[in-house]
Amino acid sequence: MRFNFWFFLVEALKNVRLNLLMSITAVTTTFICILVFGLGLLVSAHIQGVIGSVRQDVSVEAFMPNASSDQLDALAQKVRGWPEVAKVTEVSQEQAFAEFKDKFKDQPDLYRDLDQSVFPPSVQIQLKDPSEANDVAEKLKQEGFTEDNLSYPQQTIDRLNSVTSYVIWGLYGATLLFLIASVLLISNAIRLSIFARRKEIEVMKLVGASDSFVRTPFVFEGLLQGLVGAGLAAFAVVWINYLFVDWAHNDLPYVPISSDAVNAPFVLVVLVAVGVGIGVIGSFLSVTRFLRKI
Amino acid sequence: MIRFNNVTKVYGNDTVALERVNLEINAGEFVFLVGASGSGKSTMVRLILKEMEPSAGSIYVNGTKLSSVPRRRIPRLRRDIGCVFQDFKLLPNKTAAENVAYAMEVTGQRRRTIRTKVPQILDLVGLSGKMGKYPEQLSGGEQQRVSIARAFVSQPPILVADEPTGNLDPNTSVGIMQLLHRINRIGTTVLVATHDREMVDVMRKRVVALEDGRIVRDKVRGAYADEV
Structure with a gap:
């Protein structure tokens, strides 16, 4: 039909x-x-x-509370040798505090009573490829870092x-x-x-x-x-x-x-x-x- | 053309509507089925249309045994049987022409064919001026003409009418019967169930009389009642 x-x-x-x-x-x-x-x-x-x-974020941060600048240097030195890594920056307590103040300069209440000791020194690692962030975090954990001392995209x-x-x-x-x-x-x-x-x-x-x-x-x-x-x-x-x-x-x-x-x-x-x-x-x-x- | 073989129909609550009915209607015949209300006329019509199944016995229409027709083939069966009812059964929101056309659309006929055929058939039943009227704008006789036009438009080999003049006055009824007679003369087998005594007597056709579900009389050129 x-x-x-x-x-x-x-x-x-x-x-x-x-x-x-x-x-x-x-x-x-x-x-x-x-x-x-x-x-x-x-x-x-x-x-x-x-x-x-x-x-797409390529940065991994490793925080080292109470670490000396020598320890910081040692880690930075080691990480620089990894093939995934593009650039490594050491951030001291002073720098971390300064960055925080700069980021929240509109809200000075936030940091008025803060001591810089609450900001742990850290090593900031820029990767060549964002897909390697998890591998790098894994490697850092083998170096003795815990999940809490690391910041990488997968956590977010x-x-x-x-x-x-x-x-x-x-x-x-x-x-x-x-x-x-x-x-x-x-x-x-x-x-x-x-x-x-x-x-x-x-x-x-x-x-x-x-x-x-x-x-x-x-x-x-x-x-x-x-x-x-x-x-x-x-x-x-x-x-x-x-x-x-x-x-x-x-x-x-x-x-x-x-x-x-x-x-x-x-x-x-x-x-x-x-x-x-x-x-x-x-x-x-x-x-x-x-x-x-x- | 239509054959009843020992057909019995019992309705649910032990009401016997038909009891061992045997009837053979040949091609081209014009047959009146007469009897009082409740004698089983409508039951026979509904059985022919396979609206329901007999309790016992078998029915043949056009050489086909109805009990062997599956549900999905019923539409095809009905296209071979034009049917006309006492209450006309027209589609209320379609015009006269659309009602007739619907029977052709159902069979998937070409629109060109429909457009030429519908006016012809409405002209044949004497309604050429009322093609665009809706059923409620037509008189009972006119509505019945539309329904006959619809039943006949596909030229089925069989035309079955259940009390076609039941709702019409005598003068109008004559016109309807003449129409059925003309359709019969073209070669269509016509079966009319009626209790319109006058009509049956005038037409002098084969009369099959039913009484309480049984055929009590079958005369070739009969009248409604026995001639004394």
Whole structure:
């Protein structure tokens, strides 16, 4: 049988017009669901972006509390010989304190009562390649350093992950709930529209319409509802992302948030595809269930 | 064309609607199925359309044994049987022309074919001026004409009508019967279930009389009641 696209589309549009209120409900739920899902995608993309930029950090710091400058020299000398290392700087207590004062020169309260002895001397190591940071940290641990006396990017990444994983799982959980809710609501909308038209469907069947011929307009209806809800939500998500990146650049200049972290066309496509999937599955299920009964 | 072989139909609560009915209708025949309400006429019509299954016995339509037709093949079966009902069963949000066209769209016919065929068939049933009217804007007789046009537009070999004049006044009924008669003359097998006594007597066609689910009379040029 030929698939008459326009015939089914027009039939679906007529259905939507006849069940406008239920259609609006279904579209709204899909919108909310896809919006939450999209925000989840945004958050995880930005966290990945931040992690990525931290990973590009090439510095490893080794702190040596209570060490003499000779001990500092000895370590610096040794580390210079490692192949991964590009540059080594020794930082004395005085220098560390001076750096701190310089960094927070706007907030002198922070260091007014501070003694420079709280700043341990350290050796700052610049690497040739950020991917070798973990190896270098490992080597330093063999030299007697503990995790607490070292500072390298993986620590920041682990800390970020441990905090953000809860946020991300929470968002995924919420998304899942909203996904289920919108499948149910769309299938309910379709079911009501079927119930209102069950006599008609029986007539269609009597005239010799196959199940798929009866079903297709309803599936189109669900598809349209999913498409509209998800389309609006997808654009909202991309817009929110734009606002967020803009805000972060102005108000959080230290946090490496980049607009490259989110691939807008990809997000659009994924969100719309999920929304359409919800609509199609929801409507297909409810019509099929009804057709089995008659 | 249509054959009932010892068909019994019992509804859930032990109501016997048909009891060991044997009937053979040949191609091109015009047959009235008469009887009081509850005598089993509608049950026979619904069995022919495979809206339900007989409790015992077998039914053949167009050479096919209905019990061997799987669920998904039912639509194809129904396309070979035009059907007309007492309550017309038109789609309320489609115009007369769209209702007729729907029966063709169902079978996936070309839009060009539909566009030429629909006006022809509506003209044939005498509704060429009312193609764009919705069912609620048409009189009962006109709605029944639309439904006959829909049943006949794909030229099925069989046309089954269940009380086609049940909701119509006598004058309108004559027109509907004439229409069915014309369709029969083209070669379509027509089965009309009715209790419209006058109509049956006028037409002098084969009459099969049902009483409490049994065939009590089968006359080639019969009347509604036995001629004394």
